[in-house]
Amino acid sequence: MGNNINKYLPLTESTAYILLALNEPLHGYGVMQKVKVISENTVNIGPGTLYGAFSSLEEQGMIVKAGETDRRKMYVVTEKGRQTLDEHVRRLEILVKNRPSRGTS
Amino acid sequence: MSKLTRSRWFWAWDDEKEEKWLTEMANNGWHLKNVSFPGRYTFEQDAPRNMSYRLDFFTDRKRREDYLQIFADAGWEHVAQYGSWQYFRKEAGPGEEPEIFTDNESKVKKYQRVIAILVPLTPIWIIMINRLNRRPEIFFQAVTFIGFLIMLFYIYTMLMMLRRVSRLKRK
Numbered sequence: 362m363g364n365n366i367n368k369y370l371p372l373t374e375s376t377a378y379i380l381l382a383l384n385e386p387l388h389g390y391g392v393m394q395k396v397k398v399i400s401e402n403t404v405n406i407g408p409g410t411l412y413g414a415f416s417s418l419e420e421q422g423m424i425v426k427a428g429e430t431d432r433r434k435m436y437v438v439t440e441k442g443r444q445t446l447d448e449h450v451r452r453l454e455i456l457v458k459n460r461p462s463r464g465t466s
Numbered sequence: 467m468s469k470l471t472r473s474r475w476f477w478a479w480d481d482e483k484e485e486k487w488l489t490e491m492a493n494n495g496w497h498l499k500n501v502s503f504p505g506r507y508t509f510e511q512d513a514p515r516n517m518s519y520r521l522d523f524f525t526d527r528k529r530r531e532d533y534l535q536i537f538a539d540a541g542w543e544h545v546a547q548y549g550s551w552q553y554f555r556k557e558a559g560p561g562e563e564p565e566i567f568t569d570n571e572s573k574v575k576k577y578q579r580v581i582a583i584l585v586p587l588t589p590i591w592i593i594m595i596n597r598l599n600r601r602p603e604i605f606f607q608a609v610t611f612i613g614f615l616i617m618l619f620y621i622y623t624m625l626m627m628l629r630r631v632s633r634l635k636r637k
Contacts, residue, residue: 373571390539408540409522409566412533413575433539434532 366441369421372449375406379414379424380446383438386427389415391435418442470496470509478580478623479630481521481551488519488553498555501548518558520566523579525550542566550583570634577631584624591617 372380375396382395393406406414415436418424423442427435438446476484488498488507493516496509520542524533534544537554541564546553556564567573591613598610 373569375569375572388539389536393540405568407564407566407568407572408537408542409520409576410568410572411540412536413572415536416529432531433535 366445366448369423369445370449371452372445374404375410376414376418377446377449378404379406379411379418380438380442383424383436383442386435386437388430388433388435390433468511469499470511472507472509473505474507475505477626479577479626485519485521488555489517492517492519492555498545498553501546501551501553503548516558516560517555518562518564519545519553519555520564522552522554522566523550523576524552525579525583537566570637574631574634577627577634581624581627581631584620584627588617588620588624591620 378396378400379392382392382399387395389408389411393408393411396404396406415424419426419436421441423439423445424436425439427437429435474487476487491498491509493514495511495514497512497515497517498507498519499510500508502508524530526533537544540556542554542556544552545555554566558564567576595610595613595617598606598613601607
C-alpha cells in the first residue's frame, strides 16, 4: 500500500488543500471558497487548476462523485485519498520537526 | 454598437501574448465577441474596462458543462471558442490580475494537452506524404509538398510547446 501512495507524493499545495476540503461533499466553487478560508488566504485556486485537479484525482481514485446540487457535481475524498493526504502531512510534520529553532532561549 | 474585426496570428505557445493583446483591446473599449478561422477576432465597442483574458485548451466534450460551470461559478465569463481553445474573461479590480491557473503544474498540463493532440497526428502525416510521394504526377508532387510544409509546422509547434513546458518546470 505504501509504495502505491508514494508515487503521488509530494502533492502540490493546491491538491493537498483540495483533498483536505473534500472531507465533506462539496462542488467546485465550494472547494475554492473553503480552501481560501482554511488556508487563511495563502492558497487561491483558479477554476482551470481546480478542474484539472478534480479530473486527475477522480482518475486516481482519490475522490469520487457524491451527488449533485443545482447541476453542479459534488465530490468527496475516498479512503485512498485520505491515506495519501495523511502520508503527505506526516512528511510535512517531519519537516517542521527538523526546523532549527530560532532564539527561543 | 460598432464592431471591429482584426486578423492576427498567434502561435499556440504564445497564448500569453494573445491574452495580453485581448486585455489591451478591452482597456481601449474593444471587447472580444468571437474568434473564427483563420485567426479572425471580432470585437464590440463599449466602455473601456479592466478585464483579465485567459485561454485554456479543453477537448473533453462530454464534460464541457461541468467544466464551464466551475469557471462561471468562479466569476469567469466564457466569451468564445476557437477549435479547442476556450476564451475566458473576468473583470479585474485595481492592481488585480485574476488567473485561471494558479500553479505551474496546472499550466504545464494545459500545454501537455495541446502536445497530446499533436503527437498522434505526426505519423499520420508521415504515412500520407510517403504514399503520395510515390506518384510521379505533378499534382501529387504538389500535394506532397504542401503536406510536408504542414508536417513541419506541426513538428515546429510541438518542439516550441515542449520548450515552453520545460521552461515552466524550471520556474
